[in-house]
Amino acid sequence: MRIGIWAFVAAVGLSLLNGGVLAAEPLRARLVQGAEGYAGLHLRLEPGWKFYWRQPGEGGVPPRFDWSGSGNLASVDVEWPAPRRMSISGIDLIGYKGEVVLPLRVQAQKATKPVTLKLLAEFGICKEICVLREERLTLTLNPGEGPAAALIERFRAEVPGSLAAAGIQVPSFRQKEGKLLLKFAPEARLEAPDIFVEGPVEYWFGRPKLLPQADGSLELALPYTPVDQPPALGGLRFTLVDGRRSAEFTP
Known part of the structure; x- marks a missing residue:
């Protein structure tokens, strides 16, 4: 921040x-x-x-x-x-x-x-x-x-619930070159998603880049700083917003 x-x-x-x-x-x-x-x-x-x-x-x-x-x-x-x-x-x-x-x-x-x-x-x-x-x-x-x-x-009614309530499967997580990548299955049917991250105060997460995959899945690439210190996934909370759908989840 x-x-x-x-x-x-x-x-x-x-x-x-x-x-x-x-x-x-x-x-x-x-x-x-x-x-x-x-x-x-x-x-x-x-x-x-x-x-x-x-x-x-x-x-x-x-x-x-x-x-x-x-x-x-x-x-x-x-x-x-x-x-x-x-x-x-x-x-x-x-x-x-x-x-x-x-x-x-x-x-x-x-x-x-x-x-x-x-x-x-x-x-x-x-x-x-x-x-x-x-x-x-x-x-x-x-x-x-x-x-x-x-x-x-x-x-x-607009307070985010669970991923299951929104009809979205839990994404997979990976980290690469100062970015946190979340991959959502095609069944999620995400259209224009945004995602917000809460975690330790020393980290800042930027606007996600949407990366459509050949199999129909969608990967969201979130830049973070400091780039040389990957955050521990267990300390993060995510809020996904896609139109009128929203969900809050942890890895």
């Missing part, structure tokens, strides 16, 4: 934001209640603005969520809908644009009592510039289904 690039654009973005150059509010955020045990972080971005995924891409920083001020809360698990790769000034970032809901699986300490969610969210958003943001949001979850249940379920 190339933090140096992010540090530069964030500094520029913050100076512009503090100087009042951003006339319109680029993002609106709120907490919403869904089905029993679920809430959502609902984000609406102005055209052109992007919000980072949990693995933000080249030079980004992942969103951070602090729930420490909440009441009657045992745990919150954030679910991430399938992201997309986007580019700003030749730099790839991974995330969302337009509207997105991050589903939140909420566990109460005492099931019969309301949960008060208090969120401190720190994250970056980008357009031509990148800026760091902080949002403080509060929501009381009462027993039963909330008004945003259908909205949250729509985005829960």
Whole structure:
């Protein structure tokens, strides 16, 4: 992850934001209640603005969520809908644009009592510039289904599942000349796949190159750095996105 690039654009973005150059509010955020045990972080971005995924891409920083001020809360698990790769000034970032809901699986300490969610969210958003943001949001979850249940379920349907659920066989893996190669069988019927890799912080994985094979299979070649230190496959997590299909898997 190339933090140096992010540090530069964030500094520029913050100076512009503090100087009042951003006339319109680029993002609106709120907490919403869904089905029993679920809430959502609902984000609406102005055209052109992007919000980072949990693995933000080249030079980004992942969103951070602090729930420490909440009441009657045992745990919150954030679910991430399938992201997309986007580019700003030749730099790839991974995330969302337009509207997105991050589903939140909420566990109460005492099931019969309301949960008060208090969120401190720190994250970056980008357009031509990148800026760091902080949002403080509060929501009381009462027993039963909330008004945003259908909205949250729509985005829960976009959270990557298993390869088997997506109808895709586990790929084969090999490494060659600073690239990690994943080969998918013809039965996968991949059309325009992208793949995102999470692993040790010292590694960075670039945009995959698609290599169709004579037998109908498809190989995805992922460049990585440092090129002289092949990553251990056991420490990597992959998210495959192909149109409306997506899957998360490990070797």
